[in-house]
Amino acid sequence: MENRANARRSIGVPVRTLIAVGTIGLLATIGMSSPSGAVLTPSVAPAHVVVASHAAKSTTKIVHVAFKGSYTGTIGLLWSSTGVQATAVRGTGTGTDGANAMSGSGSGSAASTCDPFSGAGALAGPSGLKLRVVSSSKTQACAVNSAAPSPVTVKGVATVLSGTGKFKGATGTLSFSGSFSIQSTTAGSSESDSFSATLTGILSIKEVVAAK
Numbered sequence: 001m002e003n004r005a006n007a008r009r010s011i012g013v014p015v016r017t018l019i020a021v022g023t024i025g026l027l028a029t030i031g032m033s034s035p036s037g038a039v040l041t042p043s044v045a046p047a048h049v050v051v052a053s054h055a056a057k058s059t060t061k062i063v064h065v066a067f068k069g070s071y072t073g074t075i076g077l078l079w080s081s082t083g084v085q086a087t088a089v090r091g092t093g094t095g096t097d098g099a100n101a102m103s104g105s106g107s108g109s110a111a112s113t114c115d116p117f118s119g120a121g122a123l124a125g126p127s128g129l130k131l132r133v134v135s136s137s138k139t140q141a142c143a144v145n146s147a148a149p150s151p152v153t154v155k156g157v158a159t160v161l162s163g164t165g166k167f168k169g170a171t172g173t174l175s176f177s178g179s180f181s182i183q184s185t186t187a188g189s190s191e192s193d194s195f196s197a198t199l200t201g202i203l204s205i206k207e208v209v210a211a212k
Contacts, residue, residue: 057211065167065203067174069095069123071102075180075195081187083109086119091197097166098126102197106133110185114142121158123199127165131158131174148185154178160203167203174201 073091077084091102106119118135122128133139139156155177163170178197
């Protein structure tokens with residue numbers, strides 16, 4: 001009996017300590033009986049109110065924009081024994097949503113009067129586009145005459161790589177056409193000629209719309 005009383009006393013100390021620090025949930029879990037057999041009912045802790053925060057969902061839609069730009073300027077040419085480089089193409093004009101400046105460079109062979117070429121370019125302004133031209137049968141420069149001097153016409157398709165301003169996230173292709181005149185095709189010679197060009201096409205632009 002003495003050992004049992006001592007055991008009760010040794011257990012009572014931590015129980016009172018737990019009550020003192022307010023660990024009601026623990027007592028409710030393990031339970032406790034009084035010496036007289038009465039059951040102590042644990043206090044009920046006040047409920048916690050949990051407020052759920054839901055992030056606003058958004059959706060993406062595709063907007064199609066018709067693009068048209070007309071430009072005039074200069075094209076720098078450098079001739080070699082195997083072809084020609086367009087070292088600098090610079091022009092100004094009027095493009096959709098303020099894409100009013102044109103720049104680029106490229107290269108092509110000069111094996112015949114009509115030859116494919118490739119290059120890269122940009123349309124700049126409040127809204128702009130980066131373009132790439134891949135050499136193919138659809139993208140060619142054709143001289144009217146078999147020998148210089150001669151007018152040259154160009155046509156092809158440019159792939160839209162990226163955009164800025166209202167064209168941010170744009171993809172698509174632009175068809176282009178243009179003309180200039182060459183003065184010589186002698187290897188090692190260079191020249192700067194006037195050009196004009198027009199680009200048209202449909203741009204696909206991703207727009208993120210926040211849910212209401």
